[in-house]
Amino acid sequence: MRFRVLGPVRMQPRTPTAAKPRVVLATLLVQSNSVVSTHSLIDELWGMEPPRTAATTLQVYVSQLRKALLEGGDTEERGQPLLTQPPGYLIRVGPDDLDLAVFESLRARGRAAYDERDYATASRLLADSLALWTGPALSGIPHGPALQATAIRLDELRSEVLEQRIGADLKLGRHQELIGELMALAHEFPMRETLHGLLMVALYRSGRQSDAVQAFHRVRRALVDELGVEPDASLKRILSRVLASDPALAWNPAWARAARPALSPSATVSALPAARDPERSGPLLWLPPALTDFTGRDEELARYERLLAASGAPRIVAVSGRPGVGKTTLAVQLAHRAKGFEAGRILLAMRDSAGRALTPYAAMSALLRRLLRPVPDVLPSEPEELADLLHRATRARELLLVLDDVVSEAQVRPLLAAVPDAAVVLTSRRPLGALEHARHLVLDVLAPRDARSLLLATGGPRMAEDPAAVDRIARLCGRLPLALRVAAGAVAVHPHWNAAGLARRLADERTRLGALSLGDLDVRGGLLAAYQEVSEAERHAFRTLGLAPLPDFPLWIAQSLLGMAPDAAEERLEGLVRSHLLEARPSADGPEPVRYGYHTLLRSLALDILDQVGGEEAATEATARLGRACLLRARAADARLTPGRDRLAGVLEPDLQGPAAHDPSVVVPLRWFQAEAPGLLEVLRRLHASGLWDLACALASATSGYYEACGLWDDWETGHELALDAARQAGNTLAEAVLLRSLGDLAWQRRHTGRAADYHRHAARLFTLVDDRVGAARCLTGEADVLLGLGEFDRAEGLYTRALEVAAEEGDTRGCAEARRGLALVALVAGRPSEGLAQLAECEAAARSLGDGRWRGYARRTADLVRGGDEGWARLEVRPGVWLMDDTRRIAA
Incomplete structure (x- = not known):
């Protein structure tokens, strides 16, 4: 082996002497053949306060490791294993090059042999896996958050393998030779109850009943004195069987046999399951323990407890939901809480250790091996015979089965048909809608209150010190139970962490999933499993739609990103919804009946995969399609809301035509903008980031009418500042002029008069450069509006007059309406109401010609106020929805 982490971190031919390069090596090795981000490596090396030169120093460490790897002499043949791969580094490791990989392989084979009751092979494989260890995992180097969690996980795995190897040896009758080893382990781990239970069994089988009782009392004293708790129920059961001299606890030579005769399909059930496993008493229980800190879901548990307790009708509960939402946890909790089921409660995983779906035959075989005692080595080979045997083994027995991670209805139909008397709880990523007689429960994320409670219950006292940070963590985790547990566990096991620091780590959407990993709990891995399960077409759609704006998006946005027809895009979206990779959100008030959106962590996954797989060019092309689709509809809506206003319409991206321009959703423009405006601003940001300058300018211009109409000053300024930079990057003088004029209007509305006048004068010069007389006017x-607000009425009137002359010459109806509105205001404040009313009438006529209801209403409303006397127009509305209150009162007086 070339690399070792099961003990001191080492590599051949030479291990670096400095600690920091070995930390980098260890971090890469425990995630071998996977990319480890630069952010994760820096976090591992320096924690939450890295030096300013962290990235450069990390490159030095990587260079040192590469140099050390080159000294092996076989690098030319094998290639440099340490590669740079955005967003970090990757180390290539063969299956026999890393002791951890060999350990995992031996461990998996040993466990499989144990499950198949080949105890001799299991003992040998598990012993070989333990022989790889030379000390505590990842020793000899400082541990950051990931290495600390991995070291804990590996040491726990080592203990589990050791216990299973001892269990196999006990099955083989090696109880006497195990006593010394078990006593030493019991001394080393005084509160590990499983080891003490194995010691008690070994002592009892060696004829040392009193020593077995004393072993129980030693561990009980340790638990009570140190932790204030009693031994668990399994240890107490072993004690009661020792005290009762239970003959079933003695060793049975039949367990060590290599093979048994095949089970005849005609064998009767009464002849088979009478004997129980000697380590087991009472009903069969093949369930993980219930969580003591299980939070929420009270209504769901109560409802389905009642269903499982009912008699007569089939009792099948199908639980579905996105990865990490807590399907298995809920099913196990429900199985523990359900009343009755004296025959037993069994959880059966419907996938193997590699994630492959079990066949119906394999699932029925696995269930029979749980049910039958003694367990047969050979079962009927025909599915019909196997189903018949399973039916007779479960007939009239009160069993509760949990079938976990079901792939499809077809996978479980044969099994369900064979166990009609059993109650069944299924979990699956997809809804099993075609499953007969099933009651369906689609799990969603936790309610805000329950998410907060889970963080506080599992995060320890430091989590409770900052309630505001707890709420931020819950929001950034999308209230997904798995993510909440990982986040809380990270705070609990790192003494130098607190809730506020974790919230900061989770704030970056691009690195959030990397921060949600603790030991073998990996949120990204759980979410990735659902992604990998769907078709390549759906995977492409999932990652590409990550470019869609937040918080959700309509069908036409998906259509533009995917470059598909509406029907095909909708079919793709619904496939992702069925796989819980996307959410469908009915919209009663918006212009679209249904909108789609990601869970926040699934969006992070989509963007992460898009960075790795999609390529920058593909992302830019999709963003361009999205920008054009948004611009097309924004222009159509703007043309109805503020007709004739946008000077870039038809100039930038003039080819934007087609049926989407007449999309029924934009017929009510204000409603359309209200639904889409947050997303349009995010699209504008993406266009700017992708260097799509003209599209960014055009979209900003098409939305400013809505921002002005609704007084959304901050969004107006944000979008226009980005677009102004884009215009300058592109050297587009016309776009720069249009945007500067709009920013002048914004500054005027905010009463920044000096800045407003500067913007308008600068814009006028640029319009003149490109020979746009309408824009300059x-x-x-x-x-003139600025001067009016400052009380300089004569100068304002002169500018309004010149603007009206140019607008009339150029046929600019909107320009005429705006200039006549200004001349009306000057006449009114100067005490010439008849002239003001005449100008307002001309303004209304121009607005009617444009089809601009807002300006037409403004002109009529102002005229009515004037006719009502001075008191009626003391609060002077100078544009639709814009007032100059203080100056007007002064002028009217």
Whole structure:
């Protein structure tokens, strides 16, 4: 082996002497053949306060490791194993090059042999896996958060393998030779109850009943004195059987036999399951323990407890939901809480250790091996005979089965048909909608209150010190139970962490999933399993739709990103919804009946995969399609809301035509903008980041009418500042002029008069450069508005007049309406109401010609106020929805 982590971290031919390069090596090795991000490595080396030169120093460490690896002499043949691969580094390791990989392989084979009751092979394989260890895992180096969690996990795995190897040796009758080893282990781990139970069994089988009783009392004293708790129920059961001299606890030579005769399909059930496993008493129980800190889901548990307790009708509960939502946890909790089921409660995983789906035959065989005592080595080979045997083994027995991680209805139908008397709880990633007689429960994320309670219950006292940070963590985790447990566990096991620091680590969407990993709990891995299960077409859609704006998006956005027809795009979306990779959210008030969105962590996964798989060029092309689709509809809506206003319409991206321009959803423009405006601003950011300058400028211009109409000053400014930079990057003088004029209007509305006048004058010069007389004249109107607010009525009137002359010459109806509105205001404040009313009438006529209901209503409303006397227009509305209150009162007086 070339690399070792099961003990001191070492590599051949030479291990670096400095600790930091060995930390990098260890971090890469425990995630071998996978990319480890630069962010994770820096976090491992320096924690939450890295030096400013962290990235450069990390590159030095990687260079040192590469140099050491080159000294092996076989690098030319095998290639440099340490590779740079964005967003970090990857080390290539063969199956026999790393002791951890060999350990995992031997461990898996040993466990499989144990499950098949080949105890001799299991003992040998498990012993070989333990022989690889040379000390505590990952020793000799400082541990950051990931290495600390991995070291804990590996040491726990070592203990589990040791216990299973001892269990196999006990089955083989080696109880006397195990006593010394078990006594030493019991001394080393005084509160590990499983080891003490194995010691008690070994002593009892060696004829040392009193010593077995004393072993129980030693561990009980340790638990009571140190922890204040009593031994668990399994240890107490072993004691009661020792005290009762239970003959079933003695060793049975039949356990060590290599093979048994095949089970005849005609064998009667009464002849088979009478004997129980000697380590087991009472009903069969093949369930993980219930969580003591299980939180929420009270209504669901109560409802389905009642269903399982009912008699007569089939009792099948199908639990589905996205990865990490707690399907298995809920099913196990329900199985423990359900009343009755004296024959037993059994959980059966419907996938093997490699994640492959069990066949119906394999599932029925595995269930029979749980049910029958003694366990046959050979079962009927025909599915019909196997189903018949399973039916007779479960007939009239009160059993509760949990079938975990079901792949499809077809996988479980044969099994369910064979166990009609059993109650069944199924879990699956997809809803099993075609399953007969099933009651369905689709799990969602936890309620905010329950998410907070789970964090506080599992995160320890430091989590409770900052309630605001707890709420942020819950939100950033999307209230997903698995993510909440990982986040809380990370705070609990790292003494130098607190809730606020964890919230900061989770804030970056691109690195959030990397921070949600603790030991063998990996949120990214759980979510990735659902992604890998769907078709390649759906995987492409999942990662590409990560570019869609938050918080959700309509069908037409998906259509544009995927470059598909509406029906095909909808079919792809619904497939992702069925796989719980996407959410369908009915929209009663919006222009679209259904909108789609990601769970926050699934969006992080989509963007992460898109970075690795999609490529920058594909992402830019999809963003361009998205930008054009948004621009097309924004222009159509803007043309209805503020007709004739956008000077870039038809100039930038003039080819934007087609049926989408007449999309029924934009017929009510204000409603459409209200639904899509947050997403449009995010799309604008993406266009800017992708260097799609003209699209960014055009989209900003198409949305400013809505921002002005609704007074959304901050969004208006944010989008226009980005677009102004894009115009300058592209060298587009016309776009720069349009955006500067719009920013002038914004500054005027915010009463930043000096800045507003500067924007309008600068924009006018640029319009003149590109020979756009209409744009330059509108800038005169904007500057005149500034002067009007400052009380400089004569200068304002002159600018309004010049603007009106140009607008009339150029046929700019909107420019005429705006200039006449300004001239009406000057006449009113100067005490010439008849002239003001005449200008307002011309303004209304121009607005009617444009089809602009807002300006038409404004002109009519102002005229009515004037006719009502000075008191009626003391709060002067200078544009639709914009007032100059203080100055007007001064002028009217």
